[in-house]
Amino acid sequence: MPETKVKKSEDFNEWYNEIVELADLCDKRYPIKGMNIWRPYGWKLMNNVDRLIRDEMIKTNHEEVCFPLLIPESFFKKEEEHIEGFGKEVFWVTHAGINQLEERWLLRPTSETAMYPIFSLWIRSHTDLPLKTFQIVNTFRYETKQTRAFIRVREIHFFEAHTCHVDFEDAERQIKEDKEIAHRLLQKLCLPYVFSKRPEWDKFAGAYYTISIDVLMSSGRTLQIGSIHQYRDNFAKPYEISYETEKGAHAFCHQTTYGMSERLLGALVGVHGDNKGLIIPPEVAPLQVVIIPIIFKGKEKGVLEASETLHKKLLHEGIRSHIDDRETTPGNKYYDWELKGVPLRVEIGPKDVEKNELTMVRRDISKKKSVPLKDAEKAIQAELQALVQTIYANAEKLLNENMHSVLTAEEAKEKTGIVALPWCGNKDCALEIENVLEGNTLGEPIENAVCTDPCPVCGARAKTWMRFAKSY
């Protein structure tokens, strides 16, 4: 059975690099580092993920906006920590035609500084609040490190929700909602995850606190696929986002943001894929079912008719189906669609037509199964559901088997994946552990974080658990 040249378990990085192009997600040959081309198949997949996000946003009363790509330097410079965090990685526009600009513009690395001066104009009264907005746009960050398709890029396909609230408590309620949104979304992508509260020195530039959403890739490294930030009034003050209260006083807004990117695709690839290619959860799969007519000379008619009938039925049921009638051998087609991760393949050949059956094969387990044509839609739905459960269970197993809580650095060193250790709250102690484990701090668990064991570095009584992992 042909498989990828590089096995996922042997060299995850190579496998990943190979698979994203083989599966037609992206084309990495564009000659600017970190700026890849979305191929049609990959873009459909991304759009399906975006659609889920949009649905969630609309369900939770966020409104979609679209701010300009360019930000004047003066807007960008209002919040100091933010500049410090992003200053080194912005692209600048200095010229227009042959003229040098009086004020430089930058390509948004994220949109706070584009939006907030405008929010300040939009928000006058407490009745304007909460303001819940989001946009799905491209952002730009000048990565100097090694780039990697969907995981570290310079042009980022970015979802960002920005909300303004009357006070800290209302912003906290928003964060609770964001966590619920993340949960529902990642369920649909069959991606188990962990929330961690980032340590002070690793939070988003300008935030009061940051909650990261991480998944575990099969390589044992974590991938941060989203973050939720509580800004308190850190941005509202410099950007003067204030409102008049019911009592006629003036107060600053409290803000939150929630961001995700094409890293979600990276996670889908890295978590579910195998040596034959991708396995895409049906919820976002560009094609959920591919029908392959097995054509023999003289018997084409029945086979093609049966395929066409089934295809129409599936479309009618809202199932994304496709008939692969290319003039090539069936085996060729199987390999193709397996690479692309189509969850279910249906074969219809002369023998099937004779028996009024179809043959179906789930992408994750590759076992053939015959079902009567008349029950096709139901059987196909059930099979897709079964695939969802299996790939979720596999991903959950991977995460559970690679999450550990231990008391000493020596024990931690033996473990793979995410390791939690008691932490006294001192930055140096956490950095020392980072050194020993050759990993990074992920953050504290957001629930059941209390820990009273001694800090493995200084011996002081710990305040919380601190998670460490090698990450992308």
Place this chain on the structure above:
RNA sequence: GGGCCUGUAGGGUAGCUUGGUCCAUCCUUUUAGCUUUGGGAGCUAGAGACUUGCGUUCAAAUCGCAACAGGCCCA
């Protein structure tokens, strides 16, 4: 931020050490035609490449420098 490696058709490669034998090898791909078709089909005739710039030289895919791009490792 530091170190190491790589760049030849759409993809993968041979040639590079010791410059000339190379209008560049093989596999895949691709076009036309015929025969095929239940796990990567066969035959016939075509198509397609030395990353870019500068330098060394009578002569550069081959040597040197730089840029760009790709990959790996460490902070």
